[in-house]
Amino acid sequence: MNPTTIIATIHPKMRSQVAEQLRKIQGITYSSPLTGRFDFAIELKAADPKQVYEVIKQVRSITGVTSTRTYTPFEGFANGKNIQPTDALALVLLRVNEQTQALRVLQSMEQYPQVRNAYVVPGEIDILATVYGKNQEEVLSQVSKIDDVDGVWASETLFAYMPKWQ
Numbered sequence: 001m002n003p004t005t006i007i008a009t010i011h012p013k014m015r016s017q018v019a020e021q022l023r024k025i026q027g028i029t030y031s032s033p034l035t036g037r038f039d040f041a042i043e044l045k046a047a048d049p050k051q052v053y054e055v056i057k058q059v060r061s062i063t064g065v066t067s068t069r070t071y072t073p074f075e076g077f078a079n080g081k082n083i084q085p086t087d088a089l090a091l092v093l094l095r096v097n098e099q100t101q102a103l104r105v106l107q108s109m110e111q112y113p114q115v116r117n118a119y120v121v122p123g124e125i126d127i128l129a130t131v132y133g134k135n136q137e138e139v140l141s142q143v144s145k146i147d148d149v150d151g152v153w154a155s156e157t158l159f160a161y162m163p164k165w166q
Contacts, residue, residue, distance in 0.1 A: 001046040002073040010039040014064030021062045027055040032160035073119030087132045089160040094127040101151035108149045114142045
């Protein structure tokens with residue numbers, strides 16, 4: 001089963017309190033503050049839908065969490081490589097020209113070794129990917145290559161900082 005990702009918006013000045021509460025929730029692979037229009041990324045361990053729903057409810061109940069968007073993938077890949085604690089990490093939100101092109105974009109992305117995973121997801125975005133590198137410049141170089149994949153018409157990069165692996 002592919003991991004569900006929650007992207008959350010947090011009340012200003014509550015990041016550290018939210019981060020502390022997230023560390024207490026079982027079923028989370030990692031959580032990290034983000035740069036950009038969203039404040040936190042939370043990746044859930046693969047689990048059945050009932051377990052996913054329970055974790056989502058716990059996240060939403062944290063004081064300071066003002067909104068969440070949940071992306072449960074139905075197609076995609078993970079390269080199986082372990083990210084080092086010192087690596088730069090980014091979530092890349094992609095829109096494709098047509099939904100039928102999403103699988104072709106995924107196939108192209110599998111050729112890039114720094115794409116940790118990429119999944120087709122329902123909702124406002126078509127593909128959610130995690131990209132890593134030694135530093136932000138390396139991540140941005142990889143994102144530029146992804147932006148050039150035929151079928152990608154829009155992307156948004158959200159840098160993670162201080163990811164906490166659980």
